[in-house]
Amino acid sequence: xxxALAQMSPVLGDVNRNLKLHKTLIDQAVRKRAEVIVFxxxxxxxxxxxxxxGETALxxxxxxxxxxxxxxxxxxxxxxxxVEASEAGHHHNAAAFLSGGRTLHVHRKVFLPxxxxxxxxxxxxxxRDFETFDSPLGRTGLMICRDLLHLSAGYALQAGGVExxxxxxxxxxxxxxxxxxxxxxxxxxxxxxGETLSFxxxxxxxxxxxxxFEDGAAFAGGSFVCAPSGRLLAKAAYAERxxxxxxxxxxxxxxxxxxxxxxxxxxxxxxxHALQRILSRHED
Amino acid sequence: MKIDCAFVGRVLRAFIREExxxxxxxxxxxxxxxxxxxxxxxxxxxxxxxxxxxxxLILPYGRSFPGDVEDAQLLARRxxxxxxxxxxxxxVDAYFRAVPTADRTRRGNKMARERMxxxxxxxxxxxALIIGTxxxxxxxxxxxxxxxxxxCAVNPLGDLYKTQVRQLAAHLRLPxxxxxxxxxxxxxxxxxxxxxxxxxxxxxxxxxYRLVDLxxxxxxxxxxxxxxxxxxxxxxxxxxxxxxxCLPPIAKISGRTIGHDFLYPYDWGR
Numbered sequence: 001x002x003x004a005l006a007q008m009s010p011v012l013g014d015v016n017r018n019l020k021l022h023k024t025l026i027d028q029a030v031r032k033r034a035e036v037i038v039f040x041x042x043x044x045x046x047x048x049x050x051x052x053x054g055e056t057a058l059x060x061x062x063x064x065x066x067x068x069x070x071x072x073x074x075x076x077x078x079x080x081x082x083v084e085a086s087e088a089g090h091h092h093n094a095a096a097f098l099s100g101g102r103t104l105h106v107h108r109k110v111f112l113p114x115x116x117x118x119x120x121x122x123x124x125x126x127x128r129d130f131e132t133f134d135s136p137l138g139r140t141g142l143m144i145c146r147d148l149l150h151l152s153a154g155y156a157l158q159a160g161g162v163e164x165x166x167x168x169x170x171x172x173x174x175x176x177x178x179x180x181x182x183x184x185x186x187x188x189x190x191x192x193x194g195e196t197l198s199f200x201x202x203x204x205x206x207x208x209x210x211x212x213f214e215d216g217a218a219f220a221g222g223s224f225v226c227a228p229s230g231r232l233l234a235k236a237a238y239a240e241r242x243x244x245x246x247x248x249x250x251x252x253x254x255x256x257x258x259x260x261x262x263x264x265x266x267x268x269x270x271x272x273h274a275l276q277r278i279l280s281r282h283e284d
Numbered sequence: 285m286k287i288d289c290a291f292v293g294r295v296l297r298a299f300i301r302e303e304x305x306x307x308x309x310x311x312x313x314x315x316x317x318x319x320x321x322x323x324x325x326x327x328x329x330x331x332x333x334x335x336x337x338x339x340x341l342i343l344p345y346g347r348s349f350p351g352d353v354e355d356a357q358l359l360a361r362r363x364x365x366x367x368x369x370x371x372x373x374x375x376v377d378a379y380f381r382a383v384p385t386a387d388r389t390r391r392g393n394k395m396a397r398e399r400m401x402x403x404x405x406x407x408x409x410x411x412a413l414i415i416g417t418x419x420x421x422x423x424x425x426x427x428x429x430x431x432x433x434x435x436c437a438v439n440p441l442g443d444l445y446k447t448q449v450r451q452l453a454a455h456l457r458l459p460x461x462x463x464x465x466x467x468x469x470x471x472x473x474x475x476x477x478x479x480x481x482x483x484x485x486x487x488x489x490x491x492x493y494r495l496v497d498l499x500x501x502x503x504x505x506x507x508x509x510x511x512x513x514x515x516x517x518x519x520x521x522x523x524x525x526x527x528x529x530c531l532p533p534i535a536k537i538s539g540r541t542i543g544h545d546f547l548y549p550y551d552w553g554r
Contacts, residue, residue, distance in 0.1 A: 012551045050547040171296075174286040183291065213302050215550045220296050239295055 001137065001250055003235075004029035004037040005223045007213075007242040009212025012046035014127050019044065019065050022080065025243065026072050030223040032245055035136055036077040040210035040223075042093065044082040048214045053123040057085035060096055060103050060111070075099035079208075081144070081168045083124075084108065095142045095168050097135055105133040107142035110113040111150050117217065124253070132160035136251055145169040148193050148207070158201040159268040163253045165197060169209040171219030172214050173239055183238040190234075198226035202256040204248055204261055211241045221229035228256035247283050285493055287448050289455035291327065296440040300332035303438045304413050307553035311412035311473060314358060315399050315433075316340035317470055318352030321417040322460055323359050326441055327456045328341065329415050335364040339410055343399045346373040349470055353464055364457060391473030396432030404435070413437040414435050421446040421485060424492055425518060426525020427469070427477065434528060445489040472497045483514055491518050 006025045010018045022039065024213065029037040041047065043057040060066045060082075067187055077099035084094035091226045092108035108127025112120035131264065132141045132155055141157035143166075148154070148172035157165055173184025181188075190207060198205040205226040210219045223236040225246045257263055304312055312329045316322050324341075329537050330336045353369060360367035375398050376391075385391065403414050416436025418428055420443055428434045441449055446467065453463055467477040467485065474524045491510055494500045495518070502519060506512045534543045 012549055013553050044549075048549045048551070050549055050551070052548065176292055181288055181291070199297065212300055213551070216299070216303075218299065239291075240298065 004034035109144035130156035138163035297332040312340040316356040318355035396429035
């Protein structure tokens with residue numbers, strides 16, 4: 001199974017130009033015989049949208065942009081980032097998994113960063129679930145950027161039987177990582193979290209970040225794929241555009257679980273009980 | 285406060301190239317003072333855009349600092365960028381003949397704004413964007429002239445302290461003469477930044493780094509052994525110069541107001 005990671009840089013607030021850019025990269029992935037292509041967070045719109053949030057929002061069920069992507073998804077499965085216009089009139093930072101001409105799943109970002117340089121909760125409504133679904137990558141779960149930094153999000157996907165976690169990201173680089181690391185300090189954090197989650201869940205972790213600049217912030221790149229049990233399979237360039245192909249062997253999930261039977265021995269009912277007890281006594 | 289110079293250089297060159305290209309420009313220009321910051325900005329721009337696409341304007345006031353003009357010319361030759369010397373004394377003197385003053389601050393500010401005015405005219409003339417040269421140390425303490433040397437289209441150095449710009453300068457192998465030079469705003473003969481600010485850039489940067497990057501409190505910084513009077517002076521300068529780092533406030537009347545709730549990114553549509 002070959003996965004393409006498109007570490008690209010969308011045009012801020014121009015969905016039509018970004019759709020063209022997606023088509024070019026999808027063609028490239030198809031030519032290279034990839035079966036799945038993953039784009040970064042908000043790949044159809046750019047990240048720092050502010051008041052452009054509503055102006056770039058799409059409804060996957062009716063949007064012509066999705067119509068075109070769904071057509072292309074008959075040739076290759078596509079994971080894309082976009083602003084979802086909900087029926088309630090809210091906007092979500094969302095990821096869609098398209099395959100065989102159908103939308104298999106839409107995940108709405110649950111953990112919206114809202115501190116320091118981030119202001120997502122000012123413009124987006126939060127998602128409320130982490131669901132797994134069947135895809136060409138087996139039982140699959142989607143996360144968006146900050147979702148990966150929450151242990152609880154990874155656990156929810158594990159409890160849902162996840163075999164491949166796909167994280168789409170628009171992580172800006174921060175901090176110079178020592179004398180010759182050749183990366184922002186924050187890139188190492190994402191790699192650690194990805195390695196760890198692949199270990200915890202005995203699953204593949206596919207992390208696709210973006211590149212380019214928006215209002216002076218540099219996106220850190222460094223997309224990667226971890227095999228179950230934390231082994232790094234591939235990593236894209238830091239802080240610049242890249243396009244990488246990664247071949248994964250899905251039977252590695254089963255092999256990892258024979259060595260480390262953590263998913264077999266998991267006890268979600270204990271977690272549910274513990275959480276209910278904690279919540280019943282919770283004071284803000 | 286050590287930076288990975290090779291990586292930071294790569295990011296800053298990409299920043300200059302992408303910001304200019306997104307705005308539809310291939311060329312950049314900047315004022316060359318003969319000092320360290322403009323030398324680093326020029327070297328980054330030359331690497332980002334190609335030396336032929338960078339214009340360094342050398343804008344002395346008469347013959348007050350002939351050594352700086354020579355250093356700036358040497359740098360331009362070394363980087364193979366285009367350069368031009370233009371004396372701003374006739375423009376500045378014409379103004380002060382009408383409105384005489386011996387106030388060094390007023391005269392210095394006028395010169396900084398005259399240079400800005402020339403740079404913006406050349407920006408249109410050359411179809412080139414102005415690359416700023418202000419560093420994080422001087423931006424934080426407000427050591428610059430608003431609408432003067434602070435004015436630019438993009439600023440690659442604004443998140444690097446002066447001592448970090450020095451690291452980058454050494455990495456970029458800039459002429460030793462420029463590396464060793466005492467930092468000065470060049471507003472009057474004998475002026476140096478460090479005597480005006482009242483402490484060395486090493487000490488200033490270590491205090492700023494703790495207050496700003498590490499978000500330490502005044503008490504924590506003083507607890508590390510820095511003189512309370514110096515920490516207080518820096519905190520006061522940061523606060524008093526906030527106006528130089530923001531657009532002026534707009535009186536809000538309507539339901540949607542520029543700067544309040546008309547919120548579009550700088551790179552809108554780019």
